[in-house]
Amino acid sequence: MTTTSATQAATSQLITALGAGSGIDMAGLAGNLATAQFAGRIDRLTNRSDTLDRQISLASDLRSMVLSLANSLGDRVRTGDLSPQPQLANSAVARASLSGTTQPRGSYALEVTALATAQSLASAAYAAATDPVGAGSLTLRFGTISGTGFIEDTGHAAVSVTIASGATLADVASAINAAGAGVSAYVASGSDGARLVLKGQEGAANAFVLEASETPGEPGLANLAWTPAGDATRLKAAAGNAQYTIDGLARTAPGNTVTEAVPGVNLALTATNTGAPTQLSFGNPGSAITSTMQDLTAALNELMGELRSATDPLTGDLARDGGARALRQSFGALAGTVVMPNAAPGAPRTLADLGLSTQRDGSFVLDTRRLSATLAADPQGAAAMFTNGLFGIYATIDGLARKASKASDPGTLAGSIARYTAQKRTVSADQATLAEKQEALRAQLVKRFAVTDSLVGSSRSTLSFLQGQIDAWNARGD
Numbered sequence: 360m361t362t363t364s365a366t367q368a369a370t371s372q373l374i375t376a377l378g379a380g381s382g383i384d385m386a387g388l389a390g391n392l393a394t395a396q397f398a399g400r401i402d403r404l405t406n407r408s409d410t411l412d413r414q415i416s417l418a419s420d421l422r423s424m425v426l427s428l429a430n431s432l433g434d435r436v437r438t439g440d441l442s443p444q445p446q447l448a449n450s451a452v453a454r455a456s457l458s459g460t461t462q463p464r465g466s467y468a469l470e471v472t473a474l475a476t477a478q479s480l481a482s483a484a485y486a487a488a489t490d491p492v493g494a495g496s497l498t499l500r501f502g503t504i505s506g507t508g509f510i511e512d513t514g515h516a517a518v519s520v521t522i523a524s525g526a527t528l529a530d531v532a533s534a535i536n537a538a539g540a541g542v543s544a545y546v547a548s549g550s551d552g553a554r555l556v557l558k559g560q561e562g563a564a565n566a567f568v569l570e571a572s573e574t575p576g577e578p579g580l581a582n583l584a585w586t587p588a589g590d591a592t593r594l595k596a597a598a599g600n601a602q603y604t605i606d607g608l609a610r611t612a613p614g615n616t617v618t619e620a621v622p623g624v625n626l627a628l629t630a631t632n633t634g635a636p637t638q639l640s641f642g643n644p645g646s647a648i649t650s651t652m653q654d655l656t657a658a659l660n661e662l663m664g665e666l667r668s669a670t671d672p673l674t675g676d677l678a679r680d681g682g683a684r685a686l687r688q689s690f691g692a693l694a695g696t697v698v699m700p701n702a703a704p705g706a707p708r709t710l711a712d713l714g715l716s717t718q719r720d721g722s723f724v725l726d727t728r729r730l731s732a733t734l735a736a737d738p739q740g741a742a743a744m745f746t747n748g749l750f751g752i753y754a755t756i757d758g759l760a761r762k763a764s765k766a767s768d769p770g771t772l773a774g775s776i777a778r779y780t781a782q783k784r785t786v787s788a789d790q791a792t793l794a795e796k797q798e799a800l801r802a803q804l805v806k807r808f809a810v811t812d813s814l815v816g817s818s819r820s821t822l823s824f825l826q827g828q829i830d831a832w833n834a835r836g837d
Contacts, residue, residue: 386805394801396800400793418669425760435745448638457624459748473631475612477562478594486552492580494522494577494579496572509586532544571583616628649734686772699744
């Protein structure tokens, strides 16, 4: 019911119950009197409950909008197209990706002379994978191989593998794989029989030797053992580092994935280009930044429109809400907020430098001419503002979203939602208490009116009897 509706309804029902000489509905009268007694307080609580529902819903919607804006911007930043993308003139040589540690600059010459390789070792041939190989243990030791010499890396723990009695070549492969030593094993069958093949990890320091310890009376494992001083034909591939040059400076890497090959760029080496260096450069993200700024301006206007409506001093349900007003103030100052405090002198530091400005009514507009001028003057500085690091546009808006979601702070939207929710529980409890009191009063009145109704009934019976007697006397008098 709307304001005063419960009171009006109760009054109308009272008049009906008392009506026009046809007898009084005592039960109905009791209910209407009880309703009338509590109608005013019930109306006030109902109105308060409705207001709290609107405030909770509106504050929750605003918080969701801020979170959605931050998440959407974060997703766009993480795609990487807002930063200068690395490009290789010869894409067959490597795949380049941004590391996110810094904004890459300039261009570089890349020459790959060798890819990182993993050691591959094959056993002597067996008739079949099911052939028994003896029992005991096999030990893998890791280090570097040079010619027929082996230098063990004591920092890389050796791994021993137990080989059970009656084990086959296939069982040995399974046992080595289960050991998790960083060496994979399988049985390769060919025209000359079955061989145990072991393959290590990339990098010269991941070379390995295989030692055998046989169980007395069950020989055979020694046939699988290998050192570089042994049968050279069993070494099918040697472990080696990747070798490459950047701007003529020779470098090595233990694998084909090179972290920070140049500042801000990782490389996945895929082929060699000895004697034919390829150029690593970075594309211009200007069009992507322009599109993002247009989308951001539209999203900010939508959010600010909702905030203005919610905090309108005459009609807004959150007109006096500290969290909503603080958020509106923060976004209203967003264009001039320094989002890149560590930017170099002269580099863009605020959204205003990217063309965003705030109008007198709180709405945002994008000055595309100023944005274009910034992109032309310092494209890398503009791109640096779109990162997922400690500073930048995303970090600033994400910070506002996180603050709005901090329920422990009463001056935030989440704090307001928590406060309104607590008030709603109190109102609901008060409504339940009033309902109980109203019912108790109705029951009490019904009991009282039942006695009155009985007395009235008796009086009417006596009156009817007397009226009958009078009518009879009058009839005889005629």
